[in-house]
Amino acid sequence: MTFNVISNAVRDIRLLLPQAFYLKRLYMNKYFTALLLLIVFFSSCKTMKMTPLERSSILSGDTNASFRVLSVDNEADSLILRQKCRDVDFQADKELIQLLISRLKLMMAAESGVRIAAPQVGVLRNVFLFMRFDKPEQPVEVAINPRILSTSPETYCFERDGCLSVPDRRENTRRYVWIDVEYSNEAGKQVRERLYGGMRGADFTGVIFQHEFDHLQGILYIDRIY
């Protein structure tokens, strides 16, 4: 009798053990799955409020002055320039983004440039400025959270492309004839349009947009050499 009780108990324990391990494994799997989902969620969360570090870099130094431009000649700068940017939350960080834009405008004017992207000053966010050679008065347009929706099937050689972050160098690059783009402008209005232009000395608005959009992906024009 006693032997049977012990024998049954041992059998029950042997039967239950795998289940216990299974439940533990299931629990652990659930835990890891939840953790993985959280990691995926946060890493894929392209729109996030500015971090304290981003906030302090936009507010750094004299806020009425431009920033220092990052250069591929500097190893630490180069690593930043090769990172992919995230969208901004325009409503949540409106004042900060407006300050970033005004400082980028100052920088463009000081450098006599036709474009500048936020990552070039160490802010890894999807914002850039580009000159509209295709519009009267050639205004400076702001592209917030831009997308390239489609591209022309044909490409061509754009001569002597250059970049503030790649000093003392000019190279011919391969560019699309036109691009369909979407972005929010400085007023927060959603814009969708087709951009052309690849003639240096005339209208090369389309090329400027392609060059700046690349910056947001961590791509430099030297990766597009024709």
Ligand SMILES: [Zn+2]
């Ligand atoms: Zn550039």
